[in-house]
Amino acid sequence: MHFHKYEKIWLSFGIVSLIVFLSVVGVSAFSQNHTPSGGMDTIDPEKVNETAPFDNPGVTQLDEDTYQVAIVALAFGYNAPDLRVPVGKEIIFKVTSTDVVHSFTIDDTKVNMMVVPGRITTKSYTFEEPGKYLILCNEYCGTGHHMMSTEIEVY
Amino acid sequence: MDKKQSDHDMNLRGTLVSVFFVGIVIVAMWVAVYLMYVAR
Amino acid sequence: MIAQPERKIALWHLGVAYTAFLIGTLMGVLQVFIRNDALQLPAWLDYYQILTAHGVLLALIYTTFFIFAFFITGMSKSLGSFGPKVRLFSWIGLWVTLLGTVMATVMIVAGEASVLYTFYAPLKANGFYYVGLALVIVGTWISSFALVGHYMVWRRNNKGQLSPLFAFMTITTIVLWIIACLGVVATVLFQYIPWAFGWTDTINVELSRSLFWYFGHPLVYFWLLPAYIAWYTIVPKLLGVKVFSDSLARLAFVLFILFSIPVGFHHQLTEPGISNFWKFLQVVLTFMVIVPSLMTAFSMFATFEISGRKKGGTGLFGWFKKLPWRDVRFTSIFIAMAFFIPGGAGGIINASFQLNEVVHNTLWIVGHFHITVGTPVAMTFMGLTFWLIPYLTGRRFTKRMQRLGFVQIITWSIGMLLMSTAQHVLGLMGAPRRTAYSGYNDHPSAMEWFDGIISNHVTMAIGGTILFLSAMILMYIVIMTMFVSPKAETPEQMVEFPLAESDMSNTPKWLENWWIWIGIAAALIIIAYAIPLTHMIQHAPPGSKGFITW
Ligand code: HEM
Numbered sequence: 001m002h003f004h005k006y007e008k009i010w011l012s013f014g015i016v017s018l019i020v021f022l023s024v025v026g027v028s029a030f031s032q033n034h035t036p037s038g039g040m041d042t043i044d045p046e047k048v049n050e051t052a053p054f055d056n057p058g059v060t061q062l063d064e065d066t067y068q069v070a071i072v073a074l075a076f077g078y079n080a081p082d083l084r085v086p087v088g089k090e091i092i093f094k095v096t097s098t099d100v101v102h103s104f105t106i107d108d109t110k111v112n113m114m115v116v117p118g119r120i121t122t123k124s125y126t127f128e129e130p131g132k133y134l135i136l137c138n139e140y141c142g143t144g145h146h147m148m149s150t151e152i153e154v155y
Numbered sequence: 156m157d158k159k160q161s162d163h164d165m166n167l168r169g170t171l172v173s174v175f176f177v178g179i180v181i182v183a184m185w186v187a188v189y190l191m192y193v194a195r
Numbered sequence: 196m197i198a199q200p201e202r203k204i205a206l207w208h209l210g211v212a213y214t215a216f217l218i219g220t221l222m223g224v225l226q227v228f229i230r231n232d233a234l235q236l237p238a239w240l241d242y243y244q245i246l247t248a249h250g251v252l253l254a255l256i257y258t259t260f261f262i263f264a265f266f267i268t269g270m271s272k273s274l275g276s277f278g279p280k281v282r283l284f285s286w287i288g289l290w291v292t293l294l295g296t297v298m299a300t301v302m303i304v305a306g307e308a309s310v311l312y313t314f315y316a317p318l319k320a321n322g323f324y325y326v327g328l329a330l331v332i333v334g335t336w337i338s339s340f341a342l343v344g345h346y347m348v349w350r351r352n353n354k355g356q357l358s359p360l361f362a363f364m365t366i367t368t369i370v371l372w373i374i375a376c377l378g379v380v381a382t383v384l385f386q387y388i389p390w391a392f393g394w395t396d397t398i399n400v401e402l403s404r405s406l407f408w409y410f411g412h413p414l415v416y417f418w419l420l421p422a423y424i425a426w427y428t429i430v431p432k433l434l435g436v437k438v439f440s441d442s443l444a445r446l447a448f449v450l451f452i453l454f455s456i457p458v459g460f461h462h463q464l465t466e467p468g469i470s471n472f473w474k475f476l477q478v479v480l481t482f483m484v485i486v487p488s489l490m491t492a493f494s495m496f497a498t499f500e501i502s503g504r505k506k507g508g509t510g511l512f513g514w515f516k517k518l519p520w521r522d523v524r525f526t527s528i529f530i531a532m533a534f535f536i537p538g539g540a541g542g543i544i545n546a547s548f549q550l551n552e553v554v555h556n557t558l559w560i561v562g563h564f565h566i567t568v569g570t571p572v573a574m575t576f577m578g579l580t581f582w583l584i585p586y587l588t589g590r591r592f593t594k595r596m597q598r599l600g601f602v603q604i605i606t607w608s609i610g611m612l613l614m615s616t617a618q619h620v621l622g623l624m625g626a627p628r629r630t631a632y633s634g635y636n637d638h639p640s641a642m643e644w645f646d647g648i649i650s651n652h653v654t655m656a657i658g659g660t661i662l663f664l665s666a667m668i669l670m671y672i673v674i675m676t677m678f679v680s681p682k683a684e685t686p687e688q689m690v691e692f693p694l695a696e697s698d699m700s701n702t703p704k705w706l707e708n709w710w711i712w713i714g715i716a717a718a719l720i721i722i723a724y725a726i727p728l729t730h731m732i733q734h735a736p737p738g739s740k741g742f743i744t745w
């Protein structure tokens with residue numbers, strides 16, 4: 001098996017680029033907490049409304065700088081009253097579903113969470129700009145999928 | 156034929172430039188989306 | 196020319212493939228017009244029903260039937276005529292796959308299966324939709340085993356020899372396919388079917404998703420590798436040269452067996468139930484599978500350059516002008532390759548762990564797979580169709596058809612350029628995929644997406660319309676070359692199967708030792724999947740009952 005000299009140059013360049021990409025995302029993810037949404041918590045999908053924190057959905061202040069937002073996704077909307085959160089504070093979103101798979105996606109942010117019944121998806125995000133942000137479902141969930149949306153106000 | 160020599164016969168400079176064009180597309184697109192990610 | 200029975204089997208595959216293509220592309224053009232509110236569907240028809248049909252018929256059925264037509268023809272050409280058993284099982288495979296296709300399609304048309312081609316639980320389709328899809332897989336396995344049997348006979352008769360490159364690559368693709376299908380077969384057989392027919396009440400959703408994507412990523416390589424086979428073994432012949440490097444071509448292919456399977460989590464990067472460690476591990480493995488594609492890029496350009504220089508091209512790029520641009524069999528595949536440059540680059544972005552949050556389930560993804568499977572793969576298949584059908588029917592590929600072929604590939608390129616660019620841009624701005632028309636109550640953000648020069652409702656619709664016209668031109672060419680074009684009478688009129696010579700004298704024998712590759716692949720799969728899947732089963736939340744939300 002024989003590689004042409006130029007092919008060696010090309011593959012080295014390619015492999016080094018890939019290693020650089022991986023290092024950039026890996027370091028940023030694991031040392032600066034930029035991992036994608038996820039989490040290992042489970043929940044009974046039929047008992048969501050009785051299980052904390054989803055028995056009391058909406059915004060709760062955890063401490064000075066941290067807020068938690070609990071949201072229940074269901075066909076075709078979100079059970080999340082009064083979504084108002086402050087700018088510059090860490091917001092921890094916790095989302096689950098009572099029926100099929102949905103997403104909880106806030107336009108123009110890094111919040112793009114898959115919502116799977118039986119599981120709780122978590123994502124921490126800090127808003128930098130005040131305003132009203134569109135929230136929508138981008139995982140197909142049925143006839144009303146394209147209507148499934150709400151809004152969050154950042155003040 | 157000796158392998159070294161067959162390399163010599165094969166002029167693949169155009170190939171090298173072309174694949175590097177591909178490489179630049181890859182890097183440029185990746186960096187663009189990475190910057191979008193950071194900005195969000 | 197290959198034996199008559201194989202020609203018949205291959206032509207039947209092509210007939211089914213292009214029937215699926217016809218219906219699928221019609222659905223595609225409906226989609227673009229529903230998405231921009233230009234078209235209201237009657238009450239009995241739903242956007243998501245159409246989208247399910249589009250995904251299933253194009254991504255699963257068109258590709259699969261075309262691939263087997265190509266494989267059957269190429270295997271008969273490079274290894275010799277099929278024996279009676281191979282023929283019989285190829286027919287059985289065809290009929291089982293077709294039966295499954297019809298069953299799944301009937302369920303979609305009946306409105307019992309608007310769950311898209313990914314059929315994520317706990318959306319619950321009619322059980323026969325899943326049975327249909329299972330039969331499609333079983334059918335392809337039967338056809339696969341027929342081809343493997345044919346290959347084994349050849350190996351037995353040619354002890355100690357490397358098989359021809361086409362056969363080697365076909366078997367690689369089949370090995371990959373069979374290992375990949377284990378995941379979807381497991382979830383459909385043991386999770387979906389019992390649940391859909393009511394034998395079990397609930398389903399483990401995250402497990403079903405993970406088993407699906409264990410299959411879903413190598414599925415895209417099952418589409419791509421046949422296109423690569425054409426790039427490696429057909430294109431050099433069209434250029435009048437040999438395969439650039441037989442051993443590197445084979446090496447690239449075995450790397451696909453190793454690294455295209457243990458990577459499915461890169462489709463699940465933003466979902467719960469898989470820890471970051473396992474997600475990232477599979478991201479790393481995903482990056483390994485980029486390497487054989489980098490090797491392929493080099494081989495392709497080298498093939499072009501060597502050919503162009505042989506024909507007198509000088510300077511850095513003189514060879515480029517010497518390529519046979521007037522040969523539609525070549526130009527089509529060249530354009531297909533060109534689309535794969537941004538397509539592949541987009542794939543690297545999608546797999547880049549948290550960067551996936553920017554693009555996941557947005558229209559970017561739709562743009563992405565239309566410039567991977569929808570053009571590089573599909574247009575390579577078109578470029579093959581131009582000669583494959585006349586080769587099999589013994590008809591001519593007339594000058595008029597060749598000109599139409601050019602019109603077809605150029606319109607497809609323009610249409611796809613418009614549609615996919617609009618989709619990429621819209622996706623980066625945040626517009627979601629898999630949605631009928633929606634302005635989200637005229638939310639300013641949503642209004643903004645569709646307000647750009649490229650990112651507007653019109654660009655996508657124009658692109659989609661041009662694409663559909665192109666698809667209909669292709670259908671015309673298919674029907675003409677299949678049934679109408681004049682029979683070839685002189686040797687010059689005969690259409691050939693352009694299979695390039697490949698110099699195997701420096702190819703090491705161990706490349707064709709399948710047990711090495713299957714063994715390493717199995718080890719990698721176990722490393723990547725055993726622990727997270729076990730965890731998913733052992734720490735499963737209460738399961739989900741089914742929902743019919745359409
Ligand atoms: C006439 C040509 C085509 C047009 C106009 C077209 C149009 C579209 C559009 C607009 C969507 C997105 C719908 C949405 O997300 O709401 C879509 C999805 C899709 N297309 Fe195409 N397409 C064409 C050809 C193809 C081809 C040739 C393939 C593959 C071989 C393909 C594979 C797919 C797949 C897999 C999906 C995703 C389905 C899903 O989300 O479940 N398309 N197409």
Ligand SMILES: [Cu+2]
Nearest residue numbers: 137139141145
């Ligand atoms: Cu939805």
Ligand SMILES: [Cu+2]
Nearest residue numbers: 411412461462
């Ligand atoms: Cu993938």
